[in-house]
Amino acid sequence: METVVGIEDNDDGRFEDSGVDRSSSALSSPKQISNPIVYKLVRVEGDGKLVPATDDEVMEVGDFLEYENSEMHVVTNTGQSLECISIERSSSGKLRLECLEGTAEADLGKLNAKLQYIEQILQKVKEEEKHRISCGSPVHSHENIDSQCSADKFPVMDGKVQSETPCQEIPSIASSFNYTHSNQSGSIDQCSRPSEGVIESGSSASAVYSNLKSDISMSDGEICLDKLSIRELHELFKVTFGRETTVKDKQWLKRRIAMSLTNSCDVSATTFIIKDNKIVRKFEEDSSGNMNAGSLISSENMTEEDVNFKDSSAVDACGIDDNQVVSETRSENGLEYENYQTGQRAAKRIRRPTKRYIEELSENESREHNPRLSISNKTVGFGHVSPTSNVRPARNAFSEARTYSTRLDSLGGSNVQIPCVSRVRRSRPRKDIASLMKFHPTGMGEAEKLSNKLLEHSSDAGSDFSDKVLKSRMPAKFHQPSSSEPVKEQCPVICPIELRQELRPKRADPSGHTSDDNNIVTVPTAKGGMRRKHHRAWTLVEVIKLVEGVSRCGAGRWSEIKRLSFASYSYRTSVDLKDKWRNLLKASFALAPADEGINSRKHGTAPIPEKILLRVRELAEMNSQVPPNYSSSQLASGGGSVHGDRSGYL
């Protein structure tokens, strides 16, 4: 049998070489292999050609081939430099059986019967496959059966196959990689849960593979998988992964198998939805075989235990008796079961995707617009994604992913950093929210009101006024609960001009999701790199906050001001505050003293109300922050006369 690696039918034929020396540390002693089952790690090209698996591809299936001890050996295959993985029988010459709760014994007759059964199943699969191919279904992958697994390599079948592996040995990987039959007959019930007699336990059936000499072509995993019963799926699972599973979820089994066959996570053989780090089954029985196109799948790293967890909850909840759930007590790597028990699965799901995975997503994104991909893509990145995100149009996710940014800085702290993919918008609120605000009925400019208030409040010491204003004026519904996104632009106190400025870039963004990215322009730097220019116009609210912050903390304490007044403005750094303050100083002192207080602003300059500029100047004077050009004369003329009681703010 094979572990098919990398079956995504990409035609670019980018699998040039399969360096075949990835023998894991354990694989050193080929001669220990008494009755090896040889696995070729191959990948099937679009035309059905088999190509040796590359290292990367082998790594891809590492999860499926996990084993700790040297039960597995990699030997070089004959002729072709394909990599082979063999499974060695235990030193005693007896195949180890996986058994969770007891010692399993399989008698040969039953084994044979099972083998036949498996053969039938596989034959059925083959037939279905042929039929489907004849119908012109696209062939995505082929399952290649290693023809080397001839019967003579499986004396097991002739001799006694007997399980002697007690449960205690399960952790040893030997058990996790044994090939076993489903215990259809229930003869090995010692290993099964009494109430669920059909758990496969294992009699190792390496001979199964001898039945699989011929290729089994599977076109789309799910197509034929859908028609299989659980047991058949179990068989296929074993055939595919070389180990048994106790998972009773057909969907999961199908997906897993299909994933293996296609080496892709883009397998819609399940109907999963990721919600808040948890996999929730979509309550749809798949008997019809119509895998929901919109269904979500988790990342490829989803573990069996994850699914089991899901199963046990979901199935129990909805009473799908067909899918009896048995906890997978076998531990594949020792940790998973623990995770299962502790429910610490979230971390796994948000595990950062591999580079390869990212590339795959990108390829698929550009090649075929598969909604599931986008969603899974998104899901991978957003462990904390809110439930509603799942129903977000796929386009958003795409645009999100496409907004590749070289900047990897933290975005407000709460974002999961998935470089290149699923980048969280670092940004302004959505246009729609701002649009709503735009219609906020106001007689006079809110900005004017605010600036007036600012001046009013500035005379008393309680100067977190901006925050209060913002909060009081901002309807709660405009807050996005699950995000730490800045809400500044949502504040109605934006003068019309600035509001337009705010909205302009957003309008170009249909999703309103990457508005800030629209402002990113890259400019070549002298050093050869491209630096990103990120323009985000200062809003009046921000300016007011800044002024307020300076009055409270003093100019120069930018980090503190940021912390106090711009905590929610992740995109404003302390340097930004400093820069803006510098500009404000310039602007304020550029004002003609006679024009103070009146709306005689310079043509074309920033629409910052004079009152605010005045305030800036006051603060500057108090701090002796006077732009060089305006040092003495203007300071003397306008400065102290406006308000004399500023010291309280410093």
Add this chain to the structure above:
DNA sequence: GTTAGGG
């Protein structure tokens, strides 16, 4: 890490 200043 923060600030100041130049570009």
Add this chain to the structure above:
DNA sequence: CCCTAAC
């Protein structure tokens, strides 16, 4: 807004 020196 970026970069960097200086602290």
